[in-house]
Amino acid sequence: MTAAECITAVRRSVKDELPLSVSVAVGSTIQTALFVIPFMVLLGWVINKPLTLLMDPFESLVLYLSVQTLGYVLADGKSNWLEGFILMSLYIIIAVSFWFYPGSTPLDFLTVCPR
Numbered sequence: 001m002t003a004a005e006c007i008t009a010v011r012r013s014v015k016d017e018l019p020l021s022v023s024v025a026v027g028s029t030i031q032t033a034l035f036v037i038p039f040m041v042l043l044g045w046v047i048n049k050p051l052t053l054l055m056d057p058f059e060s061l062v063l064y065l066s067v068q069t070l071g072y073v074l075a076d077g078k079s080n081w082l083e084g085f086i087l088m089s090l091y092i093i094i095a096v097s098f099w100f101y102p103g104s105t106p107l108d109f110l111t112v113c114p115r
Helices: 003-014 018-046 057-074 081-100
Strands: none
Touching: 003 018, 057 081
């Protein structure tokens, strides 16, 4: 999310235009997921630094829970302080859990760049 998109999302939410604010924020996230991440994988292949899209089971679970929570919050098209608090708390919980999660080592054949 660029600074302009962030400012637009905040201004729209201050003016009580939640659907537009959410569409700006979610649209930016979708653009990142669909373009930047695959681009980084391809760039890693070019510079011989392997990067895979293989996710650890813990990462997959966190992704699933965050999407479900966001879907729950956005389902009614309204917002209140409690839903914002839930999302901020989820963000903090995810950050702390990844800080202490030891991770797993990828399989050897997945860290080799194709030639």
